[in-house]
Amino acid sequence: MGSRDSRNRGSDWEWDWAAGREYRPGLPQLFTSVPTLSEAASYLAESTSIFTRCLPVRSLSQDDDDQEMLSFISEEARHVTSGKNSSSSGQFSSIQSVETTLDAPEVHGRIATVSTAESSQNPNALVLSNSINTSGSFIFQGLIEKVRRTVRGSADDIGWLLRDPEMPPVEDGTEGFTNILDDIRHGLHGLPNHLIYLLVPGLFSNHGPLYFVNTKTSFSKLGLTCHIAKIHSEASVEKNAREIKEYIEELHWGSKKKVLILGHSKGGVDTAAALSMYWDELKDKVAGLALAQSPYGGSPIASDILREGQIGDYVNIRKLMEILICKVMKGDLQALEDLTYEKRKHFLRKYRLPEELPVVSFHTEASISPAVLATLSRVAHAELPTFGEQPATLPVMIPLGAAMAACAQLLQMRYGEKSDGLVTRRDAEVPGSVVVRPKRKLDHAWMVYSSPNDDPSEATASQVCQALLTLLVEVGHNKELGSGKLDV
Numbered sequence: 001m002g003s004r005d006s007r008n009r010g011s012d013w014e015w016d017w018a019a020g021r022e023y024r025p026g027l028p029q030l031f032t033s034v035p036t037l038s039e040a041a042s043y044l045a046e047s048t049s050i051f052t053r054c055l056p057v058r059s060l061s062q063d064d065d066d067q068e069m070l071s072f073i074s075e076e077a078r079h080v081t082s083g084k085n086s087s088s089s090g091q092f093s094s095i096q097s098v099e100t101t102l103d104a105p106e107v108h109g110r111i112a113t114v115s116t117a118e119s120s121q122n123p124n125a126l127v128l129s130n131s132i133n134t135s136g137s138f139i140f141q142g143l144i145e146k147v148r149r150t151v152r153g154s155a156d157d158i159g160w161l162l163r164d165p166e167m168p169p170v171e172d173g174t175e176g177f178t179n180i181l182d183d184i185r186h187g188l189h190g191l192p193n194h195l196i197y198l199l200v201p202g203l204f205s206n207h208g209p210l211y212f213v214n215t216k217t218s219f220s221k222l223g224l225t226c227h228i229a230k231i232h233s234e235a236s237v238e239k240n241a242r243e244i245k246e247y248i249e250e251l252h253w254g255s256k257k258k259v260l261i262l263g264h265s266k267g268g269v270d271t272a273a274a275l276s277m278y279w280d281e282l283k284d285k286v287a288g289l290a291l292a293q294s295p296y297g298g299s300p301i302a303s304d305i306l307r308e309g310q311i312g313d314y315v316n317i318r319k320l321m322e323i324l325i326c327k328v329m330k331g332d333l334q335a336l337e338d339l340t341y342e343k344r345k346h347f348l349r350k351y352r353l354p355e356e357l358p359v360v361s362f363h364t365e366a367s368i369s370p371a372v373l374a375t376l377s378r379v380a381h382a383e384l385p386t387f388g389e390q391p392a393t394l395p396v397m398i399p400l401g402a403a404m405a406a407c408a409q410l411l412q413m414r415y416g417e418k419s420d421g422l423v424t425r426r427d428a429e430v431p432g433s434v435v436v437r438p439k440r441k442l443d444h445a446w447m448v449y450s451s452p453n454d455d456p457s458e459a460t461a462s463q464v465c466q467a468l469l470t471l472l473v474e475v476g477h478n479k480e481l482g483s484g485k486l487d488v
Contacts, residue, residue: 150310154300157341158417159426161297161348167431173360173471177436181459181467189222190470195260195287196251197226197469200244201448202265202294203335205233211448212264218462227251233266236334237347238277240270245278252285260287260469264447265423266339268294272430276351288358288472292447292465293420296361297348297427298341300411306337353432358476360436362468363428366408366421367441404443420444434475436468 161167180190191197197219205211212228219226231243248259263271268291275282275289295302337343353359404421411417417424422444429435440458447461459467 146310149307153307153414154298154303154341155415157298157303158300158415158424159297160341160345161431162426162429164431168355170361170429170431170433170435172437173434173475174437176434176474177362177438177467177471180470181463184463184467184470185459189466190473191219191222191224191466192473193224194257195225195473196255196257197224198229198248198251198259198261199226199465200229200231200261200263200267200271201233202263202267203233203339205267205448214460215448215462215465218460218466222466225255225257229267231267231270233270234335235332237266237270237273237338239332241273241277244271244274245282248274248282248285258287259285260472262290262292262465262469263294264292265294265444266335268292269296269339272296272353273347273351275357276353279354279357283354283356286357288360288476289353290360290362290468290472291428291430291433292362292468293364293423293428293444294361294430295339295423295427296344296430298344299339299423299427300341300415300417301407301422302336302339303341306340353430355432356479358472358479359430359433360468360472360475361428361430361433362436362438363423363425364420364438364440364442364446365418365425366404366443368405368409368412400445400449401443404445408443434471436471 183190199212199215201211216226216228229244229247231240231247233240235243248261251257251259261271263269268289271289272291272294275286338347407421408419411419411424415424417426419425420443425437447464
């Protein structure tokens with residue numbers, strides 16, 4: 001026997017004594033942050049290699065010859081079947097040949113094959129063997145590729161906007177935002193009343209009647225004209241872009257005032273699409289756009305669910321999502337597909353936000369502490385039978401905080417990315433915008449739904465929205481002056 005450090009050159013994998021495991025060349029670590037998955041995938045690839053060696057596959061360059069062989073054998077098989085002189089011993093010989101081909105014994109680490117003479121005498125066995133070899137190899141290779149795509153997920157796509165050299169840089173406006181928010185909490189409000197404020201809700205907002213309601217109410221108390229866009233949030237981005245464009249034109253036509261827009265989640269993506277596609281018609285009607293927790297670059301949640309060529313194809317996850325969105329929620333699957341990285345890359349290379357448009361982007365990180373498990377969000381209210389003059393209502397509470405924390409923990413463990421539970425921080429930064437990166441832990445639902453557990457010593461969601469729009473007004477003012485820098 002050789003020394004412990006020597007490696008068996010006749011085998012396809014070797015033992016790494018230093019690492020205490022087998023050394024498998026050509027099998028990279030698929031997912032370094034999850035060693036168990038990487039090891040499982042390596043063993044699966046190893047098994048595929050064994051099956052591939054047991055079932056050799058003919059070269060693709062022999063396709064024409066294979067077709068001729070199949071034609072010849074088909075004719076030969078029909079001739080043998082119709083012939084009168086076929087003996088039972090000949091049939092037994094063919095069956096034995098097939099069994100010998102499939103059950104080839106292993107000799108010194110290699111697979112023994114049937115002799116050439118025996119194969120030539122039994123061409124039907126050769127075709128059957130090649131057919132099984134090819135299909136078996138393709139099945140295992142396809143399985144390995146699905147495992148690779150599933151494990152890799154969106155690791156290469158998250159934050160692609162920040163890496164694209166063609167995209168303009170962002171400017172940090174966190175300090176200015178913090179100062180504005182502090183003034184608002186002390187009763188100093190800087191939003192002008194010569195603008196119309198439009199709030200654009202995000203995905204599934206039609207199933208949450210209280211979406212943005214508190215913010216609209218607080219704006220009305222300040223004497224500001226504020227509207228919540230009535231769009232079908234589960235529709236595609238381009239369809240909602242047309243509706244938002246018409247909504248802006250209607251608001252401007254009736255008041256002759258410019259519109260300042262705040263879009264949350266997909267609502268920010270829909271609004272950005274409207275301004276990118278119809279800017280020539282809207283540039284005199286829009287004062288600026290603020291995107292709050294919007295997956296402008298794409299969403300890993302949407303991409304991982306809808307990406308084709310994954311293990312999930314075996315259970316048809318795409319079909320399940322289609323039933324959930326189209327049948328249950330009466331929406332369009334395209335709404336979710338438009339948030340995948342593939343679709344966002346295609347759209348943003350075709351449509352860009354105009355440089356003269358003032359833009360602010362805002363993103364947060366969700367808390368994953370055990371305390372959020374008890375957080376409930378009020379998404380609606382149910383009316384109870386009236387027994388007096390005042391109608392009675394019952395708040396509908398959902399543990400959205402716990403759901404966001406679970407998703408944020410998943411994204412943190414799988415990709416090492418901070419998120420609000422649905423959108424990673426890097427994907428929410430709009431190129432060329434003034435970016436607000438608060439340190440306070442806020443999940444994706446906090447911006448639009450109230451919670452009885454909110455800390456009274458902290459700013460409310462309505463105050464945060466007001467501060468974002470105030471910052472946007474100042475960014476627009478600085479753009480008009482041509483300075484391009486914040487002067488807060």
